[in-house]
Amino acid sequence: MSDFAGMEELLQDFLIEAGDLLSGVDNKLVDLERAPDDRGLLNDIFRGFHTIKGGAGFLNATELVTLCHLTENLFDKLRNGELAITPEAMDVILAATGTVRDMFHYLEQGTQPPAADPELIDSLKRAIAGELGAASAPAEAPPATVTPASGGDGQPDWNNLFNAVTGLPVVVQPAAEKPASEAVVAVAEQSPEEVIKQAIGRRVTDKPGVSAPTGRRDTEKSRDNSIRVDTARLDQVLNLSGEIGLTKNRLNALRSDILNGLNDTETLHALDVAVSQLDLLVSDLQNAVMKTRMQPIGRLFQKYPRIARDLARNLGKDVELVLSGEETEIDKTMIEDLSDPIIHLIRNAVDHGVESAAERRAAGKPEKSIVRLEARQEGDHILIMVSDDGHGMNAEKLRAKAVQKGLITDEEANTMDDRQSFNLVFLPGFSMAAQVSDVSGRGVGMDVVRTNIQKLNGSIEIRSQLGKGTTFVISLPLTLAILPVLLVRLGEQPFAVPLSMVREILPIEAEQIKEVGGRATMVVRGEVLPILPLAGLLGWPQERVPEYGVLMHTAELSFILAIDSFAGREDAVIKSLDDFRPKGVAGVTTLSNGQIVLILDMKELLGGVGEQRGVSRSRLLAGGSQAVVVA
Amino acid sequence: MADPKMKFLVVDDFSTMRRIVRNLLKELGYTNVDEAEDGAVALQKLNSAPFDFVVTDWNMPNMDGLTLLQTIRQTPSLKHLPVLMITAEAKKENIIAAAQAGASGYIVKPFTAATMAEKLEKIFERLGKTAA
Numbered sequence: 067m068s069d070f071a072g073m074e075e076l077l078q079d080f081l082i083e084a085g086d087l088l089s090g091v092d093n094k095l096v097d098l099e100r101a102p103d104d105r106g107l108l109n110d111i112f113r114g115f116h117t118i119k120g121g122a123g124f125l126n127a128t129e130l131v132t133l134c135h136l137t138e139n140l141f142d143k144l145r146n147g148e149l150a151i152t153p154e155a156m157d158v159i160l161a162a163t164g165t166v167r168d169m170f171h172y173l174e175q176g177t178q179p180p181a182a183d184p185e186l187i188d189s190l191k192r193a194i195a196g197e198l199g200a201a202s203a204p205a206e207a208p209p210a211t212v213t214p215a216s217g218g219d220g221q222p223d224w225n226n227l228f229n230a231v232t233g234l235p236v237v238v239q240p241a242a243e244k245p246a247s248e249a250v251v252a253v254a255e256q257s258p259e260e261v262i263k264q265a266i267g268r269r270v271t272d273k274p275g276v277s278a279p280t281g282r283r284d285t286e287k288s289r290d291n292s293i294r295v296d297t298a299r300l301d302q303v304l305n306l307s308g309e310i311g312l313t314k315n316r317l318n319a320l321r322s323d324i325l326n327g328l329n330d331t332e333t334l335h336a337l338d339v340a341v342s343q344l345d346l347l348v349s350d351l352q353n354a355v356m357k358t359r360m361q362p363i364g365r366l367f368q369k370y371p372r373i374a375r376d377l378a379r380n381l382g383k384d385v386e387l388v389l390s391g392e393e394t395e396i397d398k399t400m401i402e403d404l405s406d407p408i409i410h411l412i413r414n415a416v417d418h419g420v421e422s423a424a425e426r427r428a429a430g431k432p433e434k435s436i437v438r439l440e441a442r443q444e445g446d447h448i449l450i451m452v453s454d455d456g457h458g459m460n461a462e463k464l465r466a467k468a469v470q471k472g473l474i475t476d477e478e479a480n481t482m483d484d485r486q487s488f489n490l491v492f493l494p495g496f497s498m499a500a501q502v503s504d505v506s507g508r509g510v511g512m513d514v515v516r517t518n519i520q521k522l523n524g525s526i527e528i529r530s531q532l533g534k535g536t537t538f539v540i541s542l543p544l545t546l547a548i549l550p551v552l553l554v555r556l557g558e559q560p561f562a563v564p565l566s567m568v569r570e571i572l573p574i575e576a577e578q579i580k581e582v583g584g585r586a587t588m589v590v591r592g593e594v595l596p597i598l599p600l601a602g603l604l605g606w607p608q609e610r611v612p613e614y615g616v617l618m619h620t621a622e623l624s625f626i627l628a629i630d631s632f633a634g635r636e637d638a639v640i641k642s643l644d645d646f647r648p649k650g651v652a653g654v655t656t657l658s659n660g661q662i663v664l665i666l667d668m669k670e671l672l673g674g675v676g677e678q679r680g681v682s683r684s685r686l687l688a689g690g691s692q693a694v695v696v697a
Numbered sequence: 698m699a700d701p702k703m704k705f706l707v708v709d710d711f712s713t714m715r716r717i718v719r720n721l722l723k724e725l726g727y728t729n730v731d732e733a734e735d736g737a738v739a740l741q742k743l744n745s746a747p748f749d750f751v752v753t754d755w756n757m758p759n760m761d762g763l764t765l766l767q768t769i770r771q772t773p774s775l776k777h778l779p780v781l782m783i784t785a786e787a788k789k790e791n792i793i794a795a796a797q798a799g800a801s802g803y804i805v806k807p808f809t810a811a812t813m814a815e816k817l818e819k820i821f822e823r824l825g826k827t828a829a
Contacts, residue, residue: 079713087711113756117711120754120785123807124717 069178073125078292080121081173087114088167089368095160096371098151108145112138118166129181130169136190137162149196158189160376293398295358303358306351313344356545359399363441363450364392366401370412370439377416384423384434385416391441396448397545400522404450404540407515411452411538412437414512419454419536429533431455446544453537459530461487468496488528492516520620520669523549523566549640551655551665553633554616556600557609560633562655562665569617574628576611581683588626590617599628602681603671604650611687620668627668628686638665700749705730708739708753708765709783714806718752718783724810725817736760740768743775755784755791763798770799779820783808 070077091114098107119134137159143149165186169179181187320337371387378385396404420426420435427433438453465479468490474482482490490496494513519526524542543549543566551562572590579586579597586597597615601608612628638655650671651664705722707730709715715732722730731748733739735757743751751769755762762782769775779801784791787805795803801823802816 076713076717079716083711083713110758113710113758116756116785117714120806121711121713123785124714126807 070125070173070176074176077125077173077176080125081170082292082294084118084121085170086365086368087118088163088170089365090114092163092372093368095156095163096375099156099375102151105145108141112141112145115141115166125173127169127173127178129179130166130173133162133166133169133182133187133190136187136194137166140190140194143194143196149193155193158186158193160372161186162190293359293361299354299358302354303351306347306354310344310347310351313340313347316340317344356548357395359397359545360395361398361401362392363394363396363401363448364389366405366408367392367439367441370408373409374412374416374437377413381417382422383416383420385420386434386436387412388436388438389440390438394441394443394448396441396542400542400545403518403522404542407518407540408439408450408452410511410515412439415452415454415456415536415538418456420456425457429457443544446550448542448544450540450542451537452540453535455535458532458534459488459491459528459536460532464488464490468493471495484530485528488530491528492526523564525566549638549655549665550635551638552616552635553657553663554600554614554627554629555631555633556604556606557630560657560661560663561600562636562638562663563616563618563627563668564652564665565635567618567620567668569619569624571632572615572617572626574612574615574626576687579683579686584682586681586683586686588615590626593624595624595626597626597628597681597686598672599681599686601628603627608685618668620672623672625672638663640665701726702729703727703749704747705750705752706733706739706742706748707731708733708736708751708757708762710734710754710757714754718813721810721813722752725814736762736765736768739765743769743778744772748778751778751780752783753780755782755786755795763794766795766798766800779824781816781820 091111094107094111094114098104098111101107115134115138119131119138122130122134140149140155140159144151149155162182165182169182172179317337317340320333320340323333324337367389371389374385374387415437420437421429421431423433426435436455438451440453441448441450443449461482461484464487465474465482468474469476469479473490473493473496491512492515496512516526519540519542522542524540527539527541528536529539530536550565552565552568553560553562555561572588574588574597578588580589580594581587582594587594588597589595595617599608599612601612610630612630614631615626615628617624617626636655636657640653640655643651643653650667652667652670653665654662655665656662705727707715707718707722709718709732712732712734715734719730719732722728731742731746733742736753737760739751739753740760742748751765753762753765760768762784766780766782769778769780780799781802781804782795782800783804783806785806792803801820804812804816
């Protein structure tokens with residue numbers, strides 16, 4: 067942080083707020099392409115650059131100031147009607163926005179950003195001068211501009227000016243006039259096309275992360291440790307903790323009364339009331355605290371229209387990304403982890419989902435395709451959907467492809483229904499694009515998308531209709547801090563398994579158990595599922611025959627977890643085991659009776675089983691005395 | 698220095714900027730500072746509680762700083778308030794527009810506590826003269 071010693075906090079604030087502003091600008095730019103004359107939009111964008119410039123000035127980020135200043139000047143002319151927007155100008159503007167973002171990445175690293183590409187600065191100046199293919203209005207007023215970073219001499223003599231305007235006979239020379247038309251110096255040797263090409267080229271290669279210094283991710287993480295909370299929500303937390311304090315005092319008083327031998331009905335009733343009140347207040351407080359972690363998902367959505375637009379343009383498609391449900395709130399930590407999976411799904415939709423304009427015409431569809439990104443809350447889950455109106459997925463082709471790639475066997479392919487076939491795209495190494503494009507189609511990605519979603523205790527599902535389009539549905543828990551669990555018992559020991567993986571609970575009866583390939587299985591509604599005894603997974607000796615099975619789904623596998631009995635369901639507050647993490651344990655939680663329960667990480671537990679999943683029928687039934695009965 | 702208990706209203710849509718101004722004022726010994734995120738909110742605050750000084754940005758959504766200034770000058774109960782404009786705009790037209798609207802001072806971003814102190818002093822000086 068050497069460049070910003072003593073200003074770290076200011077820098078963090080600036081980056082968060084200016085980052086939001088820039089995302090807003092990005093979106094408005096996409097809108098602007100559709101409504102190039104919208105004064106409101108032009109004004110908003112102008113203000114965005116202006117505000118960023120103002121803040122950057124305090125950080126002495128001269129290069130950022132210069133770039134924002136030029137862009138702002140361009141928008142000033144656009145909003146005043148002195149210039150009209152042209153596709154060429156638009157590209158320069160987008161390139162400038164990209165560079166501003168790159169500069170933010172440098173700032174995140176604690177280093178002053180280097181100067182913007184001279185070509186870009188040049189293009190901007192030419193655009194301002196109306197020389198970039200812009201239909202320039204006959205602007206007679208010379209743009210009187212000054213680089214605000216020029217220091218103290220840029221300050222107008224306010225008193226003189228004031229006197230001048232109020233009629234006192236002092237002739238003023240506001241400094242603003244001095245360095246005047248630095249911005250209008252235009253270099254006209256290159257053709258506009260060349261300039262654009264360079265500007266675009268720069269934009270494509272200078273994607274954040276390519277040009278930004280390495281290790282950016284780490285800084286980003288440290289920045290994201292802060293959170294912005296609506297003060298009303300904080301006030302609520304404060305209020306509730308105050309009330310809990312009062313109730314605690316009341317309980318203390320009651321305790322001394324009771325310890326002093328007071329146990330009449332009135333005292334006990336008062337105790338009852340105080341405890342119920344505490345109960346209510348604590349759950350309210352929990353909710354309120356949870357709410358402080360919730361952020362509207364719109365913050366995340368904001369950046370996608372621009373990505374979709376750039377991509378569609380590269381591919382020569384006309385795609386509009388329609389957002390909805392931006393106000394849906396979701397846990398802050400999840401917002402960060404969702405960013406990449408959603409980018410991938412959108413790229414996928416634009417690249418593979420929707421057809422080219424020609425194909426769409428032939429299919430009788432409007433040339434412009436719509437990709438929707440929407441979020442909504444459904445019960446205790448958040449649904450995020452990415453849907454396109456493209457050609458849909460062909461289950462038949464997917465199966466053939468997977469067989470050809472050796473990912474599944476012919477027999478497996480034949481037993482798959484459409485839903486299962488769609489899920490093939492999540493297999494590592496599966497790629498549907500016949501030609502590997504720059505954008506997607508490398509077969510890495512969809513499996514990563516699913517893995518990332520599952521890390522968040524979520525699931526992803528595909529719905530697709532041939533000719534109509536495809537929808538990816540991501541389902542996520544409202545928060546990561548509370549995990550609904552199913553409590554199961556092995557002997558007397560309870561364990562918690564994530565409820566999101568549980569489909570149903572069945573009794574295990576010896577006569578229903580079949581042995582397939584040397585392993586105990588059970589047929590549930592036509593599906594053959596392996597039975598995995600929990601004792602075996604944990605490496606415990608099996609002391610009796612499991613009585614119940616829990617039908618669970620993980621990414622790769624559906625199976626029946628064999629257990630002894632149940633203790634019900636609970637909303638577990640996960641406490642992680644910081645320094646000590648036994649294999650297969652995600653964390654611990656405390657039950658209402660004070661007992662500590664391990665929360666199992668099923669994925670990790672199953673990982674230990676390896677290829678040889680499951681046990682033989684006889685071993686499953688070999689626990690306890692019943693072992694003899696089964697042949 | 699004028700009364701350190703003076704109540705300031707800092708108007709800017711960029712919260713980072715409000716914080717900067719607030720910190721600068723604090724450095725100068727003025728700790729009684731309230732904030733508003735645009736002209737409209739500022740007017741509401743000005744009309745509901747007494748303030749001694751307004752420091753405002755120019756470019757803001759809803760109501761910009763110039764309109765705020767004009768409105769203040771047209772409101773009998775507020776028109777005496779000193780208004781210091783702070784903006785990244787260093788164009789002659791803007792400065793003149795601010796002066797014509799009755800701004801008490803004008804600072805171009807970025808600036809230091811010293812610049813701010815100097816501007817404030819000049820304003821207080823002038824106020825003192827008018828009052829005398």
